[in-house]
Amino acid sequence: MFKRLASSPTMEAQLKAELNITGRISTGTDTKAEATAIMDNIIGSKQHAGNKLLNELKTTEVKPKTGQTTMKKPKLAETTDIEHLDQLLAYYSEEKLASLRQLKADLAAAQANTKVIAKTM
Structure with missing residues (x-):
């Protein structure tokens, strides 16, 4: 499930749109790179998707x-x-x-x- 979520172009597109709407990053900045970094940080990279989140659940x-x-x-x-x-x-x-x-x-x-x-x- 997490691998599917991490590689979802829809999820990335929604995150990019949200970044643009909120003005969190300046105009002209690479929102794709920012969205990918956020997804990697929260969900994990595509090959290790979910590991970080699952470890967090196991230790919290x-x-x-x-x-x-x-x-x-x-x-x-x-x-x-x-x-x-x-x-x-x-x-x-x-x-x-x-x-x-x-x-x-x-x-x-x-x-x-x-x-x-x-x-x-």
Whole structure:
């Protein structure tokens, strides 16, 4: 499946289009090379497609299921219970949102400090 995904011209075309739309790379830049680099980084190269992702799944420890008392954190690849996967998605989504809220607050504080400094000069 990953080899098919890595060699999919449709996937590469969609990624190139997204790169152009978001303006992430400058006009005139080789979007094909950028798209290929992103796909190789996330999915893996065509001959080793999926290896990086599978290794990541095998080694990533996650929060145990709610109510489960265990000293050892389960690996993401070992997690097959849908309820636990839903809990993980909710937990890590909230964790990411909290991180984004903190960054927003830090940015607002930095901007407020910048305005104060600029006014005193």
